[in-house]
Amino acid sequence: MEEVDVEPTTTLIPGVGLKQKHVGFEWGPGDILVYETNFKLQGAGSGGPGFPFVHVVRKDEDIYSPILRKLFNESHHIFVGLQNIKDDMPSKNKKPQFVSVSKNYRSVIRACMEELQQVAVSTQDTSLVAQYSNQVSILLAIELIWNLCEVLFIDAAPAGILLLHLLDWVRLHKADVDEKVREVLQSESPTHHHAYWEVVISFVLQGRMDEARQILMKQANLQPASRPIYQLMDSLLQKMPIFNPGSTQTLTEFDVKWRHWHEECDRYLQDNSFASNRHLETICKILVGDEDTMLEHKELLGTWYHFLVSRLLFFHPTVKPSELHYYAQSSMDMFLDSRSAPEPLDSILLAAFEFDLHQVIKDCSIALNNWWFVAHLTDLLDHCKLLQSHNLHFGSNLREFLVLEYASGLFSHHSLWQLAVDYFDHCPEFGRVYLELQIERVPLETERKALKVLRICEQRQMNEQVRSICKIMAKRALSNNRLGSALSWSIRAKDAAFATLISERFLQDYCTRGSFSDLDLIDNLGPAMLLSDRLTFLGKYREFHRLYGEMRFTEAAKLLLSLMTAKIAPRSFWMTLLTDALPLLEQKEVIFSVDQTHELMFCLEELTSDNSETKPERPAQDEDIESTKLELLRLALARNLAMAIVKEGTVEA
Template identity: 85%
Template sequence: MEEVDVEPTTTPIPGVDSKQKHLGFVWGPGDILVYETIYKASGVSSGGCPFVHEVRKDEDIYSPILRKLFNESHHIFVGLQGVKEDLPSKNKKPQFVSISKNYRSVIRACMEELQQNAVSTQDATLATQYGNQVSILLAVELIWNLCEVLFIDAAPAGSLLLHLLDWVRLHKADVDEKARDVLQSESPTEHQAYWDVVISYVLQGRMDEARQVLMKQAALQPAARAMFKLLDNLLIKMPIFNPSGSQTLTEFDVKWRHWHEEVDRCLQDQSFASNPHLEVICKILVGDEDVLLDHKELLSTWYHFLVTRLLFSQPTVKPTELHYYAQSSMHMFLDTRSVPEPLDSIVLAAFEFDIHQVIKDCSIALNNWWFVAHLTDLLHHCKLLQSHNLHFGSNLREFLLLEYASGLFTHHSLWQLAVDYFDHCPEFGRVYLELQIERVPLDTERKALKVLRICEQRQMTEQVRSICKIMAKGALRNNRLGSALSWSIRAKDAAFATLISERFLQDYCANGAFSDLDLIDNLGPAMLLSDRLTFLGKYREFHRLYGEKCFLDAAKLLLSLMTAKIAPQSFWMTLLTDALPLLEQKEVIFSADQTHELMFCLEELTSEKSLPKPDATMQDEDIETTKIEILRLALARNLAMAIVKEGTVEV
């Protein structure tokens, strides 16, 4: 067994004192059920508790705003699975980057909505909850963005730093807000945050914006104009790598070194000695680590420090060198005493290109599988995950997708989304879906049809049968024979169709009329599903023919029902009784041969019935005997008439 990575957290169950009571539990796909057991320690006996507690691991799935995240990302996920395998990887990369950006924009949209709700709500606990969700999503987006830069886009030296700068700017956007405050104040240069804004811009490499703000100060100090001009020049001249230009990385490097030396010279010359602010800026430009570390407040995170440090000392840093700078930056920035937060470790792992560590740490830190499942899937499509086999389940991607989808399936409404995730888990997805889909509560036929469609599209015959059976049984319970029959026909469930046909026949015997004619008259080929259903359909056809006075056809059909053994023998007496009016017609309907056959049927029936049934009353017996007598008489008379008629015709 592996060691646990983190100590498990304790969830107290309200109203249960776990020191005194013993708890039992059952695993569910997403939740667990917890109950008190009647465990009697010596001497202590107390009544059982009637409550079963449902413990949810994942509350986020119930957040209406996060539901949008699940729905929108489902759409992106399905699109990603459709990316053609055979495309050359060169063409695929921009596609994957754009998919990654789509995922992130969905996260951002959710974050904004949560933020708005957090501000507008009156409920303090709700506001905190929204706030927490925002900070989780912020972290998630930060990690995703970094993974996009490092793994998916895999920018080479030169572009790498540009992407990292964008990443830092996006996640440290409070500078702009502060700048707005400063610039809109009555005298910006007097504003206490003025220099913070200038320096923050410089730290993020936003030189044009820094210069604009600096200009305000320069205008007020004509005496120091030359000095401001000098710094302005340094800022303008700072070379920025242009990946789409013709310049090679080496050329850029040479140019950058020249600029760096020039900045260094200005520092040596004490050009800015008279203005400590400008001197600090100059020291930042030259990449002075001590000065950078003096601005921890403005940098706020070690990875901002890392990117700024690279910007002013190693702008052509290669991906392979990143880990070295990352580690040292983290150590320089964080107090030796403080333990790195989970986010710090995850970001560091990313800089070390340890994808599995990133995924693992995220899985531990976040309570929802959404993020790891989607990120892992994307990385898998980028062919960045070596076949990292787990000692359980399939591979990492499939494991995470299955966990995420199972969570969705526990939700009363989001279960539909899970189906597509299961579809794209080649090894166990099908089994998971089979087990889960049967457990979807079916309140209406429309919902049942949707579930059936899912099963039928995937040739899940067993589940189709089971769902139809559930529906058929429900209909039968409510005495809706027609619906019940339709469902069993759809499931091709012969046994159940037989059962329902029996019910129809019983009803007919009891009431003397068929119910649900619209259905029985329209059975068509479905009639062949079960013998009893065939009989039902044919028997009804007999009645129709009789009603339409097609006596000859009716008689033929009636006889064939018995001779071809379509009718169950228990029903023969009814059929023979139905023959009575035909026998009593003025016209001869049954021929001599047919009459013989009818007589034979009657004899077969009576010989088997010779043993009196123990439970039959005397009265019943009498009626039965009378019926047989009447039948025999009618048959004999018909036979006589038929012989006469047939003889006459032949002569």
């Protein structure tokens, strides 16, 4: 057995396994069925009556959350859009598109998060609140990881710009500074607020120098005595060089400028310019990149990755992507020294800083209970051509594996299955097989749903599934005694055998009732009539009745005869057809010609000779009726023949 990455967690199922019974299970696409068995290790003795319940155990509950459904629906839209980005487009134009797709995904996550937060605030139920805030924290983590991956892998910013992006990343996810500053500014005397210096330092740590200066000015205005050192600090903050990717400045030029500024800060620190104000001295220490001072403000940094970014800002702003992992590891070690082992999120972020994509995806798959995140992220990274080299020893590639897992989960949902179809479409290797197997199992409550499923199958030329769905619908219609519907469905499925079966039912109904049902359908069969011989006969036979009803006897007679001579009519129906000929034979006018009458007689003889060969014992009464009918027919045929001979002879004469 392969080693496991993490110890599996135990899920307790209430009411199962109480009496030391063995538990059986069956895999489903997104869940498993668990039941108690009567199995015993020794002997086959049954351990009393079995427990009458089957439990459904779900790994992923999020799919049933109404708010997260919005996430699935909106991201489906983005996913499909991403798949449609042309492969042949020059890669230069593609990158901005991929970045914008990534931002779209993130904004969907954010929207969901905000709604969850709102709902969490407005609900009273504490367990629900806990559930919502749990989901919020998961989404927060997801967005954090996604954003970092966007910076590092998708945008893949070079040195200089890299730090700017990382700063944005930290600012976005450490937004409590803005709340605090509002609180401070709204208080009666902001400068005396207990959080005043925390706000200033937080701004400095995030590199938001202009905002820090504005807040500092308030203090400076109140303390004319110490104004010079405030002005000094102000100019230091103002002068701090920030790399500007839009300008003509090269990275080296920036680096030189930054070093000058850094040395200047260091000088002021050395000559104790700020010694009179410990807060300003702290800021100055931060500006020169003093790690110990920064670590003293752990609660303002909050996380080791904030520390990492602040440290880079004041120590090595031109950090290259390849150097990141070194700083990341050391920052984490420094920051977390007091605490115990890093949490999953920490190791995921660290793996990202180490540019170990597969580790990121693997850790995320383990930590999250839902494939949504890994499937979409992996798909996007794959589009950026970042995952090419990796092949799995199972399934096809990593992207397809994850997308299939996610889509299968969706398909097990009673309503979201429609979304899964597009995901399967974009899995070139196994997507179709998955879809074929799953689509047949969608419950079809109404014809409209059946039509939707059929459309999905027809668009993908899944003929086998089309036939099976039509057959299901046809059988259902038949069992509900809706012959017309059943026939329509089997015509759509081009299912000749079933069409024959239904045609038989129509003919039986005719024989018992003496009239046709569902004329609107039978009269409008058109070319569909050719699907099966029996159906053709049904259509033609009905046409005979129409002609007869319209008093077009000659045409009716011709059609009736051709039904027998061309062997369209089943032998079992010949007697009925011959009986139908009776009234035509009895007309005053001669309708059947001599030849036609001969043919009718021939048919009758063929039928009776057949019957005499294989005659099962019949009730005497039936026999009587049959023989009377035969006699009548023979008489009518003979009379008609006589009249026809006379008539044809007369015309000739």
